[in-house]
Amino acid sequence: MLKKITEKINEGEGVDAREALWLLNEGELLAVGRLADSIRRKLHPERCVSFVVDRNVNYTNVCESKCKFCAFYRDHGAADAYLLDTEVIMAKIAELVEQGGTQLLMQGGLHPGLDIGYFEKLFREIKVRFPGVQNHSLSPAEVTHIAQVSGLTMPETLARLKAAGLDSVPGGGAEILVDSVRAEISPKKIGWQGWAAVMREAARLGMSTTATMMFGSKERPEDIVEHLMRVRTLQEEGGSFTAFIPWTYQPGNTELGGGGATGVEYLKVLALSRIVLTNVPNLQASWVTQGAKLAQVALFFGANDLGGTMLEENVVAAAGCCFRMSREEMIELICGAGFTPVRRTTLYQALEQY
């Protein structure tokens, strides 16, 4: 089987679901890594590893979705529920700009009181005050929620958000794009078709997007493969995914609990993502969930990007996982693995080589 899959990959053919499942269940870690590495070398022959200087701003933790894997959300009216003031948000972005950041990732809970007017006003003001910052914000679940709260269709909502200054849409909330798994871990969140619909619409509007996957909770290996196949198909049909970002469920402080994925499982799923998603140019290693050591090793298992430096991150930290990384550490980590560090924009244009 490995020989057949290797030949297919060498000829530039995509692997099918059965082969992907075999790699995940039966493949040797290093053999799967080797296949992923060969694809990474083909797609990124320059031996560069990129990252973006960014900040997550979580504007609210009030969320009606109440996903069982999440340690971040609070009920409306809870003692530690919050909604950031606009001025606080602006101050956070100013700090990002001072430190040379280029990407703002605003993400929050599904707040019942925030409609399109709130986001239009906020995004317009951000554009006026920080024209050089890429507003890479919200997620399909939030866009869908804003449409519902505002009595609009999803395409109308997305078009208005874009007009107000939303530049690109990150692919959070994908979790596992299989509804039987979603029913277990996030029953109130949009289904996989809802997620896909927003991403199709964003691409149609000319916005770039990313896709993510959260694994290590309740899914089966078959579900991981299905997820990857669905992302690949969406991309084939005109998707605008610049990157795929798999990360692992963090069980701390969550209703779902359990153990989460191990290091070997992470590297295997990462490598499999590179092998299946040859039509998505970039693959990010998740130092936020894996730590610097494993994220560095991930560069040999298909990853060519380390995501953001994240001056601020609250969601994963709420689950008790709080790795931190400065720009200097990021550069040292990349050099230590024998690659050239490149600071990039959200759209993967190189800004500076180190």
Next chain:
Amino acid sequence: MTTFAAIADKVRSGARIGEAEALFLFGHDDLLALGELAQSVNEGRNGRRVFFNVNRHINHTNICVNRCRFCAFYRTADQPGAYLMTLGEVREKAQEAFTQGATEIHVVGGLHPDLPFEFYLELLGTIRSVSPTLHVKAFTAVEIAYLAKLAKLPIPETLERLKEAGLGSLPGGGAEIFAPNVRDQLCPEKISGQAWLDIMEQVHHAGLKSNSTMLYGHLETVADRVDHMRQLRELQDKTGGFQVFIPLAFQPEHSEIKAGNGTSGVDDLRTLAVARIYLDNFANIKAYWVMLGEKIAQVALSFGVNDLDGTVVEERIGHDAGADSPQTMSRDSIVSLIRKAGRIPVERDTLYRELRTY
């Protein structure tokens, strides 16, 4: 010219590689190829089996006259936080561990200025009194040198007395890095690398097995690491007394030595892989999860490693230095970690005899 392919051929034919070749491997940028080579050597020797043991660390005192600069564990006797366990406390900890299924007590501590040699004999006796089947792996070569001074006896007689009192084998600590110029900066008060090796030779002659270690990722060069491994390999050729090699990743966080941010994941895996390939006379290479973290330790099972250490109840030395791994790992977690790496968990005793396959 040295090439990776030539080294790989040599290794696969069963021949020994030299120091220049080991250095070349350290600089080889294809991490996966290095891992595959180390894995093939390991699987030729140990198959898919991965050892762990159920043990407890007892660090009886942190008061130490050596005051090594890289160490965050030691205190002087009058410093806040200095402690010395009573034999009653030691017995209680050993008893608790034994009840929970531990087969080994691992004892290392500081070089305490005021304790007589008899204390150490009693310490061993106390642990042995819990159960004659409980193995006591105790005292690094550095402590042995110190105990011999206390006892005013030559090393062989000191070892005999300790053996009679219940010493079962020795851990591999205190080797640090043998290179004298680096050792002078790290731990000027500690016995030299040569003295460490001399004592280990006598330990092996006394019929005791020992482990071996190397502290890396501080001020040493890669050549220092290779030279360290060379000296271990040469002694192993003579005595065959080393059971395992354990590279220890330097933890800079609370150390006086300011050298970088600690080892990288790639460096950890590369060091383990080269050790497996170069140390052809060592049966076991251990990834010490306390220092490496569980994730890298698990991944290391594909880079030549066949031993994941123990459940390690209450480790203090690495954690005082800032290691952020948990203080203990249950038997179930270790078994699951090994299984999820596609390997077969085997519980061993201290002397690497198989106790149970999971």
